[in-house]
Amino acid sequence: MKTYVLSALLLAATTTLAHAESHAMELPAAMEVVAGDITLSGAFTRATLPNAPVAGGFLDIVNAGAVDDRLISAASAISNVTQIHTMEMDGDVMRMREMPDGLVIPAGETVHLKPGGYHVMFMDLTGPLIEGETIMVRLNFEVAGEVDVKLPVGATNAGAMGMKMHDAPAASE
Numbered sequence: 001m002k003t004y005v006l007s008a009l010l011l012a013a014t015t016t017l018a019h020a021e022s023h024a025m026e027l028p029a030a031m032e033v034v035a036g037d038i039t040l041s042g043a044f045t046r047a048t049l050p051n052a053p054v055a056g057g058f059l060d061i062v063n064a065g066a067v068d069d070r071l072i073s074a075a076s077a078i079s080n081v082t083q084i085h086t087m088e089m090d091g092d093v094m095r096m097r098e099m100p101d102g103l104v105i106p107a108g109e110t111v112h113l114k115p116g117g118y119h120v121m122f123m124d125l126t127g128p129l130i131e132g133e134t135i136m137v138r139l140n141f142e143v144a145g146e147v148d149v150k151l152p153v154g155a156t157n158a159g160a161m162g163m164k165m166h167d168a169p170a171a172s173e
């Protein structure tokens, strides 16, 4: 709390700061969705700039079960192609890549889909994503089956990395 107040005084860009300070973003409260042993929470996406061809979807996936599950695919009306992506180093460059076999959600573990890491990739968008709106995404799990989740659309930098913000708060004016 103290940190928050201090930072709020220092920064005009309190929106970004709030993301760094708390998982409870100022987005409409992301609903928790339970399907069998799988629980989805903290889902969000980001507003797109005009004519942006792609957007990312982020959420936390908990597998409380005794067997591994796998996020096989995703689909949404906002994109003609939707893939599950990972980020990996290609030489000195971080690139994203489709995971053709999907993303394993190990038994008893939580997998975070977040900016800079695993994400749902919305490609060939059918329209812009507008901050404050909500999009629907259908996730298809090997064990838990199809699960629909709402992704509130945050700012273009929603969920920007907290660590970075903490390390260099002055950099964001």
Ligand SMILES: [Cu+2]
Residues within 6 Å of the ligand: 085, 096, 097, 119, 120, 121
């Ligand atoms: Cu991607």
